[in-house]
Amino acid sequence: MNMRNQILQVESLTKIYGRGENKTEALKGIAFNVLEGEFLGIMGASGSGKTTLLNCIATMLKPTSGKIILKGKNVAGFSGGELADYRGKKIGYLFQEFELLENLTARENITLPLFLHGVSAKKAKSDIEALAAMLDIAGELDKFPTQLSGGQKQRVAAARALISDPDIVLADEPTGALDSKNSKTLMDKLEAINREQRKTIMMVTHDANAASYCSRILFIQDGRIFHELRRNISTESTSDFYDRIANVMAQLGGGSANVL
Ligand SMILES: Nc1ncnc2c1ncn2[C@@H]1O[C@H](COP(=O)(O)OP(=O)(O)OP(=O)(O)O)[C@@H](O)[C@H]1O
Ligand SMILES: [Mg+2]
Numbered sequence: 001m002n003m004r005n006q007i008l009q010v011e012s013l014t015k016i017y018g019r020g021e022n023k024t025e026a027l028k029g030i031a032f033n034v035l036e037g038e039f040l041g042i043m044g045a046s047g048s049g050k051t052t053l054l055n056c057i058a059t060m061l062k063p064t065s066g067k068i069i070l071k072g073k074n075v076a077g078f079s080g081g082e083l084a085d086y087r088g089k090k091i092g093y094l095f096q097e098f099e100l101l102e103n104l105t106a107r108e109n110i111t112l113p114l115f116l117h118g119v120s121a122k123k124a125k126s127d128i129e130a131l132a133a134m135l136d137i138a139g140e141l142d143k144f145p146t147q148l149s150g151g152q153k154q155r156v157a158a159a160r161a162l163i164s165d166p167d168i169v170l171a172d173e174p175t176g177a178l179d180s181k182n183s184k185t186l187m188d189k190l191e192a193i194n195r196e197q198r199k200t201i202m203m204v205t206h207d208a209n210a211a212s213y214c215s216r217i218l219f220i221q222d223g224r225i226f227h228e229l230r231r232n233i234s235t236e237s238t239s240d241f242y243d244r245i246a247n248v249m250a251q252l253g254g255g256s257a258n259v260l
Contacts, residue, residue, distance in 0.1 A: 007167060007200050008034040008057070013066035015052050026052040027063070028223035034168070037198040039191070041211045043245075044220035045252075050204040053220070054170050057202070058093055059086060071167060088117045092161030094171035098153045100145040106156045107141040113164050124163070131159045135189050151182030155189065162193065171203040175210045187213045208249060212242035219248060 015027040026049045034040050042050050055061040057068055068075040078086050100109045114124045132138040135155040145153055161169050175183035191213045193199050205211050219227040231241040
């Protein structure tokens with residue numbers, strides 16, 4: 001029996017872009033729950049609705065219908081200070097292309113969300129040192145993004161996503177712009193943060209290697225959830241889970257990793 005709390009509930013979520021002939025039904029009634037401390041993966045072919053789903057949860061997009069409930073509160077009802085609080089403190093977002101501000105140092109990039117929300121500089125300093133050590137960027141904090149490798153940039157972006165201690169981290173293909181070595185490093189760090197800090201993570205990925213770190217994977221096809229895989233964390237290794245993920249991908253895409 002699982003005694004963990006539900007942190008996120010998505011109910012009957014739909015999203016239609018455009019109208020008339022230009023109408024695209026990107027989400028066609030998505031429903032799932034996320035438990036506190038889960039590392040949830042979202043996989044699916046290009047155009048299946050993964051980013052749309054993540055951006056609805058992040059309130060960057062307004063759903064056409066349905067509910068997104070974080071810790072018991074319907075996100076659609078937020079406005080003003082509550083919406084700013086949600087975006088700045090309750091969720092952390094990790095982008096494929098890092099999205100660091102080029103004219104700020106790594107340290108300034110990481111602390112920007114805190115200063116926008118009036119957190120004291122002293123608290124920020126101790127938090128940033130701990131996160132930087134964990135993400136192996138302690139020596140890079142005073143560098144500008146152009147002076148960092150891709151892997152380091154993404155770990156700086158991860159620190160920025162985590163600095164406000166959000167309820168959930170949303171990541172859209174965070175390894176998509178990284179080579180395999182840097183992807184592995186990032187996934188090792190995210191897994192450690194998930195395991196040690198019980199941080200809830202929801203990650204979109206095309207990469208079965210990255211997905212194998214997850215505790216559960218939802219497969220999306222054409223705006224609907226059509227399959228789910230759960231990893232038994234205590235008995236199933238990432239490589240065994242990788243095999244099961246690859247199996248689903250092969251059944252769906254004729255064996256081509258590019259299809260998912
Ligand atoms: N702003 C938009 N206006 C109109 N249609 C859009 C818009 N954004 C996405 N779409 C459409 O919605 C569908 C889902 O797009 P989405 O970006 O969510 O897919 P995805 O699963 O993230 O794909 P990828 O793996 O390529 O990133 C696609 O058919 C896409 O063309
Ligand atoms: Mg996408």
